[in-house]
Amino acid sequence: MKRLFQINTIFVPDMPKNVKFDEVLAISKAMDVFWKKGYSGASMRDLTDAMGINSSSLYNTIGDKHQLFVKCIKNYTESRRDAAEKQFQNVASPINAIEQFINGAVHSITNEPNSCLAIKTTFEMAIDDLEVQKILRSDSTFTYNLILGFVEKAIGNNEIKITNDAKMLTDYIINNFTGWHESFIINQDKKRIKKMAQFLIEVLKQ
Numbered sequence: 001m002k003r004l005f006q007i008n009t010i011f012v013p014d015m016p017k018n019v020k021f022d023e024v025l026a027i028s029k030a031m032d033v034f035w036k037k038g039y040s041g042a043s044m045r046d047l048t049d050a051m052g053i054n055s056s057s058l059y060n061t062i063g064d065k066h067q068l069f070v071k072c073i074k075n076y077t078e079s080r081r082d083a084a085e086k087q088f089q090n091v092a093s094p095i096n097a098i099e100q101f102i103n104g105a106v107h108s109i110t111n112e113p114n115s116c117l118a119i120k121t122t123f124e125m126a127i128d129d130l131e132v133q134k135i136l137r138s139d140s141t142f143t144y145n146l147i148l149g150f151v152e153k154a155i156g157n158n159e160i161k162i163t164n165d166a167k168m169l170t171d172y173i174i175n176n177f178t179g180w181h182e183s184f185i186i187n188q189d190k191k192r193i194k195k196m197a198q199f200l201i202e203v204l205k206q
Contacts, residue, residue: 023061023062026051026052026053026061026062027062027068027071027072027075028075029050029051029052030047030050030051030068030069030072031072031075031076031117032050033046033047033050034069034072034073034117035117035120038120038124039065039069039121039124039125040124042065044058044065047065047068069132070131070132070135073117073118073121073132073135073136074135076117076118077118077135077136077138077139080118080139081139081142084101084142084143084146087100087104088100088101088146088150093157093159094149094150094151094153094154094157094159095150095154095157095159095160095204095205097150098147098150098151098154098173098201098204099201099204101146101147101150102173102197102200102201103197105177105180105197106180106193106194106197109177109180109181109184109193110184110190110193110194116181118136118139119178119181121136122136143174144170144171144174147170147173147174148166148167148170151166151169151170151173152166154204159205160204160205161206162203162204162206169204173200173204176196176197176200180193180196180197183196
């Protein structure tokens with residue numbers, strides 16, 4: 001009996017030390033599932049298996065499937081925003097910044113196997129889901145204002161001569177990205193996307 005008592009007093013205190021939950025890592029893994037399967041296609045089993053937790057742990061730490069998805073899409077858009085701010089904070093030439101942004105979009109479109117999570121979410125959920133719509137609108141506004149700033153500076157520096165309407169040109173640039181996403185999803189043709197991007201850059205530099 002003494003031996004059994006010693007085993008219990010050693011083992012029981014150690015158990016809580018092994019119970020850990022890394023929410024950042026778990027959300028990252030869940031985001032990969034949503035990215036691949038979409039919101040509707042991702043089952044709770046898919047998500048909990050990827051996160052390495054059971055459904056009760058998910059409800060207790062994050063919430064339901066929708067709350068988890070909201071965290072994932074927020075994490076995705078905020079990460080892109082942070083990366084863009086760092087990338088362009090010291091760019092000297094605005095036309096070069098626009099070119100970098102376009103080429104970065106092409107790389108993302110043609111190399112991310114499941115397309116852009118924000119665009120996929122826009123088509124699947126943004127029409128009816130006001131919470132998701134708000135997140136995507138904020139992401140779209142950030143991108144628009146970032147490019148608009150470069151366009152205005154490029155026009156001011158006489159680097160862009162085709163128009164003085166900075167807002168219209170910014171809309172035109174951004175709308176190209178959506179078309180390229182759709183084209184690549186359907187055709188899987190990298191050269192086609194790169195040719196269109198190069199043409200857009202050449203038009204801007206005329």
